[in-house]
Amino acid sequence: MQFQDLVDSYYEALYRFAYSLARNSEDAADLTQQTFAVWGEKGHQIRDPKKVKSWLFTTLYREFLSTRRHSQRMVYDEFLPERLPNEPDESFVGRLDSEALMAKLAELDEIHRTPLSLYYLEDYSYKEISDILEVPIGTVMSRLNRAKSQLRDSIQTHLKNPDLLSFPNLDSNAQNG
């Protein structure tokens, strides 16, 4: 696949995924750039064209992990009691625009927003998400459930109190944990 075709096919999806991880446009663009740079070095090793997309997303995620400050607090709540999903209010998401919704997604803990980003942005199945993030299937399922609950809570809180919207000033919080 020619490089320009590759860019045209995936750069928007990769950028959105990168944005959901990095939570700012500059870092998202850098991550996208770096992903294609890695492709330039190693892309020829991929023989199966069907694996190109998941390779790109996996690479972007790895790049994000390698560049992220290790001091960032990680929330490992796999062993917390499962939260019961909230009852969804019909069409309340429709009251948000895409940037506001991305902001709410970006407020989630990293381990929750990453699989949910792949779920919404690229319609990946939980098994594909498991492959990309290299975490067990059961873990992906738990994280997706919690992520949806958190996102819904966050949206509902925002709609009740719009002034509480803190995005996009999340970068410093993210770095400091």
Next chain:
Amino acid sequence: MDKTQARFLLRCCRSGTTDEQDEAFQEARQSILEDPDLQEWYHREMAFDRECRDKLQQFPVPTDLRANLIAAQRAQQSQAFRPTRQMVMGIAAALVMTLGALFLLGQFLHPAPLTASDFARHAVLADEHGNDPIFLSENLDAKREWLSRHNAPSEWVLPADLSKATGQGCRTVAVKGNTVTVIGFKLACGNDVTVYVISRQALSQATPPGELVLNEEGRRSVARWCDGKFYYVAVSQVPLNRLKDLL
């Protein structure tokens, strides 16, 4: 499967993907048909997912990102092919070393042609430095066997009178990559005669078979001749006439 379990599965499994092969997901989907409440919840959940997906997939992407990505790739490619000063120096050094190695290897594999005169000079020099035999035996057959094992000429034919002299032993020496047989004899007068034997094919200009060439090199008498297979140089401190009588 209770309602909580069904909701858990329905929330993270996606229809139209490999998730559908999951038996638990299939069971959860069956529960929807049997439970109106769950069905209503599932529809709301799907609507929530659709709205989230549609909104997030509309999230704006910087207008210049595509151009930047392609420009960066071009820069990366051109940088990959632009040699630095260190690379040039390194390549040049590697080239010189490679050529040198190839030259030496060529010398080893294809030594410069050796003339009969060169070989005679080598024989005299070797004789001046001394060529003590390594394999000590008076028996010619034993010498031939030892020389054969050392890939040296072993099927030589020596003049009868010389063969009657007392054999001292033999050894091999290398002359320009060729293995040379060295055979020593002790004459009744006490002097030595050393014969150097090389494959005739190793020489570019060999004396025609049957022709004997005699000369003196310093204090040494030198005789050269050849047969169809080998070239011979005999070196001794006996007078040239005495050496000639032996051949």
